[in-house]
Amino acid sequence: MGAQAWRAAGTAALMLVMVLLGGCRSPALVGAPEPLMTADELEASLKPYLGPDVVTTYQGKSGADQTNYRDQVIYARIAVIDARFKAFLTGLGVESKSFGIGADAAVIGLNTGSVLSGGETAKNILSGLAGAVTGIKGSVDKNAFYDQTVPTLVSQMVASRREVLAGMLGKMQTANYTLVEALIDLEGYEFAGSFAGALQQIGQKAGNQLQVAEARLQQLATTRLQASDVAPDQIQARAALAGRIQGLTGPQAIAAVKQAATLPAFSATVQQAQQAGADPASETGARALLKLLLSDAFASTGTLAQLTGIINGVSAP
Amino acid sequence: MAGDAGVLPLKKVWVVDGAAAEADVQAQAQQVRDLGWQSVTVFPPSAETRQSWVIVGEGFAVG
Numbered sequence: 505m506g507a508q509a510w511r512a513a514g515t516a517a518l519m520l521v522m523v524l525l526g527g528c529r530s531p532a533l534v535g536a537p538e539p540l541m542t543a544d545e546l547e548a549s550l551k552p553y554l555g556p557d558v559v560t561t562y563q564g565k566s567g568a569d570q571t572n573y574r575d576q577v578i579y580a581r582i583a584v585i586d587a588r589f590k591a592f593l594t595g596l597g598v599e600s601k602s603f604g605i606g607a608d609a610a611v612i613g614l615n616t617g618s619v620l621s622g623g624e625t626a627k628n629i630l631s632g633l634a635g636a637v638t639g640i641k642g643s644v645d646k647n648a649f650y651d652q653t654v655p656t657l658v659s660q661m662v663a664s665r666r667e668v669l670a671g672m673l674g675k676m677q678t679a680n681y682t683l684v685e686a687l688i689d690l691e692g693y694e695f696a697g698s699f700a701g702a703l704q705q706i707g708q709k710a711g712n713q714l715q716v717a718e719a720r721l722q723q724l725a726t727t728r729l730q731a732s733d734v735a736p737d738q739i740q741a742r743a744a745l746a747g748r749i750q751g752l753t754g755p756q757a758i759a760a761v762k763q764a765a766t767l768p769a770f771s772a773t774v775q776q777a778q779q780a781g782a783d784p785a786s787e788t789g790a791r792a793l794l795k796l797l798l799s800d801a802f803a804s805t806g807t808l809a810q811l812t813g814i815i816n817g818v819s820a821p
Numbered sequence: 822m823a824g825d826a827g828v829l830p831l832k833k834v835w836v837v838d839g840a841a842a843e844a845d846v847q848a849q850a851q852q853v854r855d856l857g858w859q860s861v862t863v864f865p866p867s868a869e870t871r872q873s874w875v876i877v878g879e880g881f882a883v884g
Contacts, residue, residue, distance in 0.1 A: 720830045721830050721831065721832040721879060721880075722830060722831050722832065723831075723832050723833075723834075724831055724832065724833040725833075726833070726834045726835070726836060727833070727834075727835045727836070728835075728836045729835055729836065729837045729838065729841075729849075730837075730838050730841075731837070731838045731840045731841035731842070731845070733837075734837055734841050734845040734846055734848070734849040735845060736845065736848065739845075739848050739849060739852055742852060743852065743855075746852075746855070746856060776831065777829060777831065777881075780829040780830050780831050781827070781829055781830075781883075782829055782883060788883060788884040789883060792829075792857060792881070792882070792883040792884065795856045795857050796829075796831075796856070796857070796881055798856060799833065799853060799856045799857075799858065799878070800833075802835060802849070
């Protein structure tokens with residue numbers, strides 16, 4: 505790569521930074537200034553690093569030259585992917601400033617400049633990016649998807665892109681990170697900035713959250729019922745008892761739970777409910793616990809009679 | 822939760838004899854809901870449920 509081409513690449517990177525930083529200074533209104541360099545123009549200026557022969561060129565080099573060339577290809581492609589991503593957002597009518605995209609791309613641009621000038625190392629950038637990834641990751645949840653589809657998807661894209669970018673910058677600290685591996689990561693970086701990539705991430709998060717929620721559910725003992733247990737008269741009898749539970753005073757409900765907790769038929773459920781957050785010492789908690797115990801007492805095994813006896817006992821004058 | 826309104830992360834399964842009438846099972850499921858179970862699903866008899874009705878309740882309301 506000749507000095508002239510490098511100057512072109514450096515100029516392109518600096519121009520990109522200027523464009524993006526300029527965007528950051530603009531008022532928070534919809535729209536953006538006319539870019540100094542379009543994605544196509546930037547792509548044309550970095551063409552030597554975008555062709556299919558970069559791997560061959562890379563393999564023809566060795567030592568520091570090879571590593572430097574790898575970095576140049578990576579930065580050039582990141583710059584083009586970012587420019588396309590910004591154009592994509594502009595097409596969506598999304599204000600890139602809202603997502604801090606300008607800042608990200610500026611960091612990349614400055615890093616490109618540092619490679620050219622041999623200045624700042626990427627370590628400082630990594631630390632900043634790591635914080636940014638931490639800040640944005642986890643802020644996207646599936647519920648918001650329904651209310652603010654595009655902003656949520658774009659937020660997810662930005663978070664995913666930062667994560668992939670941070671990973672690439674980390675790998676670039678070693679010479680063992682080959683250009684072929686980097687090209688694969690760049691594919692991932694590009695995909696992260698797409699609707700498909702964002703949807704994939706959100707779906708994966710939703711699945712993880714569901715698994716966590718499932719794991720948190722405490723499974724109470726299974727109750728086996730005969731057909732006669734769900735006959736209308738039985739259901740009516742339990743509904744009557746539920747009504748009586750609702751009519752208990754606070755102290756009566758608390759006393760009833762206290763008694764039930766001592767019986768083998770109900771002690772495990774009371775204990776599990778407490779572990780799940782129920783408070784048997786409060787009026788609301790005690791009443792809910794009694795209803796929970798009633799749902800344990802559907803079978804004609806004497807548990808309903810036991811619970812009825814407790815309610816009779818605490819409500820007797 | 823300390824007595825405040827909320828939902829306890831609990832799950833309970835009722836296995837009902839497959840011979841029970843569907844209307845009775847559905848009425849039983851409604852009672853499960855009325856008692857405070859937030860999500861109640863009824864599975865009809867099948868090979869998977871070993872020919873029993875299965876009622877699954879998830880999340881129990883407090884308050």
